[in-house]
Amino acid sequence: MGLHMKFLYLLVPLLALFGCGESSQQAPASATEKNLVVGFSQVGSESSWRTSFSESVKAEAAKRGIELKFSDAQQKQENQIKAIRSFIAQGVDAIIVAPVVETGWKPVLTEAKRAGIPVVIVDRNMALEDDSLYLTRVASDFVEEGRKAARWLMEATEGKCDIVELQGTVGATAAIDRMAGFNEVIAEHENARIIRTQTGEFTRSKGKEVMEAFLKAEQSGKSICAVWAHNDEMAIGAALAIKEAGLDPGDDILIVSVDAVPDIFKAMADGDTNATVELSPHMGGPAFDAIEAHRQGKTDIPKLITIQGDVFTQATAAEEYAKRKQ
Numbered sequence: 001m002g003l004h005m006k007f008l009y010l011l012v013p014l015l016a017l018f019g020c021g022e023s024s025q026q027a028p029a030s031a032t033e034k035n036l037v038v039g040f041s042q043v044g045s046e047s048s049w050r051t052s053f054s055e056s057v058k059a060e061a062a063k064r065g066i067e068l069k070f071s072d073a074q075q076k077q078e079n080q081i082k083a084i085r086s087f088i089a090q091g092v093d094a095i096i097v098a099p100v101v102e103t104g105w106k107p108v109l110t111e112a113k114r115a116g117i118p119v120v121i122v123d124r125n126m127a128l129e130d131d132s133l134y135l136t137r138v139a140s141d142f143v144e145e146g147r148k149a150a151r152w153l154m155e156a157t158e159g160k161c162d163i164v165e166l167q168g169t170v171g172a173t174a175a176i177d178r179m180a181g182f183n184e185v186i187a188e189h190e191n192a193r194i195i196r197t198q199t200g201e202f203t204r205s206k207g208k209e210v211m212e213a214f215l216k217a218e219q220s221g222k223s224i225c226a227v228w229a230h231n232d233e234m235a236i237g238a239a240l241a242i243k244e245a246g247l248d249p250g251d252d253i254l255i256v257s258v259d260a261v262p263d264i265f266k267a268m269a270d271g272d273t274n275a276t277v278e279l280s281p282h283m284g285g286p287a288f289d290a291i292e293a294h295r296q297g298k299t300d301i302p303k304l305i306t307i308q309g310d311v312f313t314q315a316t317a318a319e320e321y322a323k324r325k326q
């Protein structure tokens with residue numbers, strides 16, 4: 001037996017004993033997930049909901065013994081595309097993408113398909129004609145979130161309200177669909193209308209800035225009945241602007257939003273905002289389940305896995321905040 005063979009006979013058990021330098025992992029939930037390597041292209045960290053979403057996916061991966069390669073795109077699609085190409089070059093087993101906007105994904109998803117790497121879309125959607133470019137999408141029904149917010153506001157105002165709207169990121173499914181659902185419901189009420197609408201980019205600072213402009217344009221807010229904010233961050237920013245204008249947010253001007261992040265429960269408990277529609281950040285589990293089912297050869301994976309959320313108001317805000325605050 002040549003020297004090199006003796007070396008291999010020695011090397012193999014040593015590698016088995018000490019591994020190949022992989023990151024330390026807890027015991028995997030199943031044999032197929034052992035040493036699974038998944039790339040996750042995340043939008044950014046523009047809101048506390050987004051950071052909760054990222055932390056939830058990372059925790060779920062660790063619990064399952066999955067090696068997660070995480071990329072924060074800082075809300076830039078070009079960064080997401082670069083990250084996906086890097087994941088492909090690294091030969092990951094699967095890719096999860098939370099797309100910042102709906103368009104521009106076909107080329108890079110085609111590259112992933114050619115490489116035989118399944119892609120799971122989470123949260124916002126991609127505008128794709130060819131649904132073979134992705135395994136499944138895990139998301140909330142954003143249109144229904146908009147309907148729930150509008151139904152609450154119509155009930156709170158008996159269908160009579162001049163509303164200012166703080167839109168999310170332009171081109172993002174969450175903004176497009178929440179707007180559609182909200183408008184669908186207020187169209188049923190002849191005395192309800194949106195008098196001003198502009199993007200607050202899903203951030204607290206931009207939401208405050210746009211609300212300041214709305215207040216200046218609308219007799220310092222006297223003609224504004226309510227704020228409809230596509231996420232809680234912008235709602236909290238709007239409440240601050242209303243306070244600085246000498247008005248009482250949550251009373252002089254009602255505020256309804258989406259996400260149900262811990263800070264919005266504090267704001268509602270303080271009487272500064274009125275209602276929020278919950279968006280669960282826990283989408284990692286269903287995404288990893290779909291990847292594992294695909295690896296096991298299952299072919300009945302649905303193209304959409306929907307997560308649900310409730311409406312929360314000031315009535316339960318204090319107890320909910322106590323449960324959710326970090």
Ligand code: GZL
Nearest residue numbers: 046047049123124174202231
């Ligand atoms: C919606 C998600 C939105 C959140 C915002 O699912 O895309 O993006 O509502 C976040 O907080 O910025």
